[in-house]
Amino acid sequence: MINESMDLVARDQRYLWHPYTQMLTAPASLPIVRGEGVYLYTEDGRKILDGISSWWVNIHGHSHPRLNQALAKQAEELEHVLFAGCTHRPAVELAEALVSVLPTGLTRVFYSDNGSTAVEVALKMAFQYWQNLSESSRRTFITLHYAYHGDTVGAMSASEESVFAARFKPLLFDVQRVAAPYCYRCPIGLKRESCSIDCLGDLERRLHEEGRNVAAVMVEPMLQGAGGMIVWPKDFLKGVRELCDRHGTLMIADEVLTGFGRTGRMFACEHAGVTPDIICLSKALTAGYLPMGATATTEAIYESFLSEDRSQTFFHGHSFTANPLACAVALESLRLFREQPVLERVRALEKQLRGRLEPLRELQHVGDVRVIGGVGAVELLTNGDSEAASGYLDQIGPHLAAEFLRRGLLLRPLGNVVYFMPPYVISEAETDWAIDQIRDVLEKLSNRSLQ
Numbered sequence: 001m002i003n004e005s006m007d008l009v010a011r012d013q014r015y016l017w018h019p020y021t022q023m024l025t026a027p028a029s030l031p032i033v034r035g036e037g038v039y040l041y042t043e044d045g046r047k048i049l050d051g052i053s054s055w056w057v058n059i060h061g062h063s064h065p066r067l068n069q070a071l072a073k074q075a076e077e078l079e080h081v082l083f084a085g086c087t088h089r090p091a092v093e094l095a096e097a098l099v100s101v102l103p104t105g106l107t108r109v110f111y112s113d114n115g116s117t118a119v120e121v122a123l124k125m126a127f128q129y130w131q132n133l134s135e136s137s138r139r140t141f142i143t144l145h146y147a148y149h150g151d152t153v154g155a156m157s158a159s160e161e162s163v164f165a166a167r168f169k170p171l172l173f174d175v176q177r178v179a180a181p182y183c184y185r186c187p188i189g190l191k192r193e194s195c196s197i198d199c200l201g202d203l204e205r206r207l208h209e210e211g212r213n214v215a216a217v218m219v220e221p222m223l224q225g226a227g228g229m230i231v232w233p234k235d236f237l238k239g240v241r242e243l244c245d246r247h248g249t250l251m252i253a254d255e256v257l258t259g260f261g262r263t264g265r266m267f268a269c270e271h272a273g274v275t276p277d278i279i280c281l282s283k284a285l286t287a288g289y290l291p292m293g294a295t296a297t298t299e300a301i302y303e304s305f306l307s308e309d310r311s312q313t314f315f316h317g318h319s320f321t322a323n324p325l326a327c328a329v330a331l332e333s334l335r336l337f338r339e340q341p342v343l344e345r346v347r348a349l350e351k352q353l354r355g356r357l358e359p360l361r362e363l364q365h366v367g368d369v370r371v372i373g374g375v376g377a378v379e380l381l382t383n384g385d386s387e388a389a390s391g392y393l394d395q396i397g398p399h400l401a402a403e404f405l406r407r408g409l410l411l412r413p414l415g416n417v418v419y420f421m422p423p424y425v426i427s428e429a430e431t432d433w434a435i436d437q438i439r440d441v442l443e444k445l446s447n448r449s450l451q
């Protein structure tokens with residue numbers, strides 16, 4: 001029985017089960033009743049700055065009038081129709097708009113439902129592509145250490161063997177994992193200032209060893225998110241493309257997090273001027289409004305699926321593929337990119353984040369500071385002063401999150417990595433305020449033991 005007079009939190013606790021949440025020990029969920037710009041408002045009257053863009057999806061701010069209007073207008077016309085055998089204007093126009101902004105050469109768009117499904121589609125597309133070409137030995141995927149590609153079985157297989165996926169290992173398929181350019185914890189003990197991106201050697205060796213068994217190399221270009229907000233030197237990304245070309249395999253760019261301006265460019269691949277063979281998009285695709293994924297690829301890959309033989313079809317689809325409401329909002333978001341200085345705003349934010357976060361290196365427990373586009377991260381050393389990784393389950397994460405929340409700032413540290421990734425519309429003053437909170441909390445922590 002639902003008791004309408006109970007508050008949201010009590011009703012939630014009666015029937016709901018939240019993602020990534022230990023329901024026995026986690027604090028009560030925040031009862032959010034409204035969002036506007038960078039702020040969320042709770043049922044009990046609190047105003048909270050959304051410092052993580054609601055799991056990295058929001059870019060233009062909450063409840064944006066233009067996006068609201070696009071959504072309402074589309075709902076009046078067509079809310080949904082199946083996408084096998086049918087098409088509709090929002091899906092067509094969105095594909096046209098995406099192709100016009102994507103790295104040159106990505107001309108075919110396959111819609112799905114979220115970031116994980118965009119990745120599943122990419123993996124299956126690459127796998128079947130080689131079969132279409134009668135090169136069925138190419139069935140191995142190479143992915144990176146610290147990778148995170150989602151929570152469905154294929155996406156988990158491709159991700160790092162972390163606490164997120166370890167439990168499900170018996171269900172996962174094998175992939176080859178190679179070194180990531182995590183410069184602060186360099187996999188081969190070098191210093192960025194003097195290295196020649198030598199960590200690429202691991203990928204080179206693996207491609208050489210695996211030869212014609214490799215279907216694709218999949219990476220999160222420039223910024224590995226859930227693995228700890230690891231920012232890359234762009235030459236690593238360039239090297240991945242070159243090695244894939246040299247070894248005749250496909251490159252998949254998972255831009256679920258980085259796409260649509262988060263790193264200061266429309267797509268992170270632009271930092272190195274590379275075009276992947278397949279790109280995965282979601283999150284900010286709909287400006288954080290509705291769940292939607294898209295996997296875009298080249299004509300060559302698309303054409304390999306064309307056949308008189310219907311068994312060569314790409315058998316993948318979801319009930320809500322190309323949902324018109326999601327397409328309409330995504331289209332309006334891309335219009336905002338065209339009409340307003342959205343990317344300029346991200347670059348200004350990057351400059352401010354760099355200027356304000358770099359000085360935090362002086363603090364006792366700060367090991368590293370990383371900034372790219374609208375993302376700033378501070379890696380804390382919680383194992384004394386050693387550089388041993390503390391990981392996602394580090395208790396410092398929930399402890400800091402609670403303190404930030406008390407101050408009206410929503411952050412969810414990844415274990416010992418505190419990061420700030422607000423909607424792009426955040427003002428300079430709001431950014432300053434948020435960083436003042438981060439600085440103050442970390443300073444207070446520096447004055448005592450973190451454990």
Ligand SMILES: Cc1ncc(COP(=O)(O)O)c(C=O)c1O
Nearest residue numbers: 114115116148149150225256257
């Ligand atoms: C790089 C990357 N790929 C895929 C995903 C999975 O996206 P979703 O949570 O929408 O399934 C995420 C989610 O954080 C991500 O960061």
